Amino acid sequence: MPHDPPLLSVEGLKVHFPVHAGVIRRRQVGAVKAVDGVSFTVRPGETLGLVGESGCGKSTTGLAVLRMQAASAGRIVFDGTDITHSSRAALRPFRRRMQMIYQDPFGALDPRMTVADIIAEPMIVHNIGTSRAERRDRAQDLLAMVGLRPDMATRYVHEFSGGQRQRIGIARALSMQPDLLICDEPVSALDVSIQAQIVNLFESLQDRFGLAYLFIAHDLAVVRHMSDRIAVMYLGKIVEIAGRDALYARPLHPYSQALLASIAIPDPELEASRPQISVTGEVPGALNPPSGCRFHPRCPRAAAVCAREEPVLRDLGEQAVACHLV
Amino acid sequence: MAEMLLQVRNLTTRFRTEAGWVTAVDDVSFDLAAGETLAIVGESGSGKSVTALSMLRLIPRPPGEITGGSVVFEGRDLCQATDAEMQAIRGNRIAMIFQEPMTSLNPSLTLGVQVGEPLVLHRGANWAAAFAKAGELLGRVRIPDAQARVRAYPHQMSGGQRQRAMIAMALACQPRLIIADEPTTALDVTVQAQILALLKELTRETGAALILITHDLGVVARYADRVAVMYGGRMVETASARDLYKHPLHPYTRGLLASIPRLDAPTGQKLRPIEGQPPDLARMPAGCAFQPRCQVAQPDCTATRPAMTEARPQHWKACFVDAA
Numbered sequence A: 001m002p003h004d005p006p007l008l009s010v011e012g013l014k015v016h017f018p019v020h021a022g023v024i025r026r027r028q029v030g031a032v033k034a035v036d037g038v039s040f041t042v043r044p045g046e047t048l049g050l051v052g053e054s055g056c057g058k059s060t061t062g063l064a065v066l067r068m069q070a071a072s073a074g075r076i077v078f079d080g081t082d083i084t085h086s087s088r089a090a091l092r093p094f095r096r097r098m099q100m101i102y103q104d105p106f107g108a109l110d111p112r113m114t115v116a117d118i119i120a121e122p123m124i125v126h127n128i129g130t131s132r133a134e135r136r137d138r139a140q141d142l143l144a145m146v147g148l149r150p151d152m153a154t155r156y157v158h159e160f161s162g163g164q165r166q167r168i169g170i171a172r173a174l175s176m177q178p179d180l181l182i183c184d185e186p187v188s189a190l191d192v193s194i195q196a197q198i199v200n201l202f203e204s205l206q207d208r209f210g211l212a213y214l215f216i217a218h219d220l221a222v223v224r225h226m227s228d229r230i231a232v233m234y235l236g237k238i239v240e241i242a243g244r245d246a247l248y249a250r251p252l253h254p255y256s257q258a259l260l261a262s263i264a265i266p267d268p269e270l271e272a273s274r275p276q277i278s279v280t281g282e283v284p285g286a287l288n289p290p291s292g293c294r295f296h297p298r299c300p301r302a303a304a305v306c307a308r309e310e311p312v313l314r315d316l317g318e319q320a321v322a323c324h325l326v
Numbered sequence B: 001m002a003e004m005l006l007q008v009r010n011l012t013t014r015f016r017t018e019a020g021w022v023t024a025v026d027d028v029s030f031d032l033a034a035g036e037t038l039a040i041v042g043e044s045g046s047g048k049s050v051t052a053l054s055m056l057r058l059i060p061r062p063p064g065e066i067t068g069g070s071v072v073f074e075g076r077d078l079c080q081a082t083d084a085e086m087q088a089i090r091g092n093r094i095a096m097i098f099q100e101p102m103t104s105l106n107p108s109l110t111l112g113v114q115v116g117e118p119l120v121l122h123r124g125a126n127w128a129a130a131f132a133k134a135g136e137l138l139g140r141v142r143i144p145d146a147q148a149r150v151r152a153y154p155h156q157m158s159g160g161q162r163q164r165a166m167i168a169m170a171l172a173c174q175p176r177l178i179i180a181d182e183p184t185t186a187l188d189v190t191v192q193a194q195i196l197a198l199l200k201e202l203t204r205e206t207g208a209a210l211i212l213i214t215h216d217l218g219v220v221a222r223y224a225d226r227v228a229v230m231y232g233g234r235m236v237e238t239a240s241a242r243d244l245y246k247h248p249l250h251p252y253t254r255g256l257l258a259s260i261p262r263l264d265a266p267t268g269q270k271l272r273p274i275e276g277q278p279p280d281l282a283r284m285p286a287g288c289a290f291q292p293r294c295q296v297a298q299p300d301c302t303a304t305r306p307a308m309t310e311a312r313p314q315h316w317k318a319c320f321v322d323a324a
């Protein structure tokens, strides 16, 4: 397994958004370093979880992999081909094989189209399914798979609840039979029962078709359930990347430790008895990230070196971690 | 018993669809005292958002209409209020945090304008003051570089940052009631904890009441005083948070609690969703809405709709079956 060539390999990815000031004469005054040197791989049939604080660059990473967001630096290699600078035409075959479930389901769905058309549209673009009837049947099958009733296919997006819309987005992404699915908070709007059904669906598709996932989520119980390996991001950088069991049993980076400690447990009595540790301190921005280790101003263990030198991601066998103190 | 801030009685809302009328909220009643936090949980499509939108009279008409019931807030029935009166209440006495930030944030206005606007509208603030306050509020919801980012547009923010901008907007006028529809779905656990702590702090400081619509049962356990469970547009169980987790009575609630992925469960285990399809609101069964999926249904469940009854002290359920 470790010798399988990766399906996706991301090396030193950076995405910087310029920030301008001035009304008459616009000039660049800085950049939001949303993603700042991120490297990881995803093997066929594998799930890599991606977790981290809101605004740390998870969605931007996902969008950059799909080339929906231009990279400022770095390389994106999909199935052996460097697609970082591929033309639109050269990207086409890869577009089908990499699909994304977007974080904002409403923004991603056209309000003027029926649900059947929304799901069938990518099939038309990529010539999947020969006839209209075949595509319609497929759309209905997909709706049933995500727990919606097939007769909902003729309705419009605004007639659906938040969680129903999210599942329409999932059905649309699955209609392409991708090899890599980037899931950006795919189950965040779903109640636990339907969430369980969708997670089981993701797993059975992986078992049957060897689908690989880049699974972005903030629900750490779901991430643990889905992932083989997990990357923890903080302010544009990966601070720890580890096998699932290793990370949950023994998180090494102080940020990973704080993250795992702040999960709410679905039991009021247990909750009341638990100390509420949380990451305190001002949230630094990607506009002016702190020097050295970006976590150092909020780190309970920070030493002098942490403000001075940026730690590199060091491989410790089962885990790789970017921290001076580990 | 404390004076009730809010009393919802028999609220019923339906939509006209191709399949006929669907009743998305069906005879829903609940009370809320000042300073209290009520969580509303339930399956996707069970009517949680429509309940909240109905209370604020934000149901699009057509296709929707509120066909009955009352929403008494600070002694006045909002269902009878004029549009002008509702406008004076929304964003001021009652603030709503919507489920999908991108549908309620205006893509062509900066965050500063949108967060500051309620202050200009309801408090007569001038724009300079409102803008400064907006920066402060964005900082309170932990948006980094807040003073610089009042000039950012929604698409320049991450999903969770947009959600927090909505929360800042809701807090601007220090409302008496905050309705938060999945306010933290886009937030990681650490920011989520900070935001919910901020909302809770507000309920303590100002005595505001909070309705927390969420599917995260961990959040419910940590932050809610009481919980109402909805299924198929109806309320099926309500109790204190503690009693609900300890003694879930309705079979749907039990199924819900059993399908949570748990951090203490062995990995590699399949999750256990509730079997069967959610109800078709256009073709609701005559009896209990959950009966077709219920493992313990008995004959009268198909014939008659169970009413809410107090099965334990302060713990109501709409179910005929004795939960042993």
Ligand SMILES: Nc1ncnc2c1ncn2[C@@H]1O[C@H](COP(=O)(O)OP(=O)(O)OP(=O)(O)O)[C@@H](O)[C@H]1O
Pocket: A017, A032, A033, A034, A052, A053, A054, A055, A056, A057, A058, A059, A060, A061, A103, A286, B155, B156, B157, B158, B159, B160, B161, B186, B187, B188
């Ligand atoms: N178009 C843009 N212009 C400027 N800044 C941007 C833009 N898009 C994103 N950003 C900034 O980049 C950072 C990373 O955003 P991103 O959406 O990747 O975060 P995220 O990890 O997905 O967060 P969340 O969990 O809240 O969705 C944020 O600080 C955000 O404000």
Ligand SMILES: Nc1ncnc2c1ncn2[C@@H]1O[C@H](COP(=O)(O)OP(=O)(O)OP(=O)(O)O)[C@@H](O)[C@H]1O
Pocket: A158, A159, A160, A161, A162, A163, A164, A189, A190, A191, B015, B016, B017, B022, B024, B042, B043, B044, B045, B046, B047, B048, B049, B050, B051, B060, B063, B064, B099, B281
């Ligand atoms: N404009 C509309 N036209 C027709 N049906 C609608 C409309 N708006 C909502 N509905 C239906 O009303 C029901 C309740 O929707 P609601 O948005 O309240 O669900 P919810 O409990 O908030 O679910 P979720 O957890 O997925 O957000 C859903 O079945 C939905 O399809």
Ligand SMILES: [Mg+2]
Pocket: A058, A059, A060, A103, A184, B158, B159, B160
């Ligand atoms: Mg995101």
Ligand SMILES: [Mg+2]
Pocket: A161, A162, A163, B048, B049, B050, B099, B181
């Ligand atoms: Mg909703």
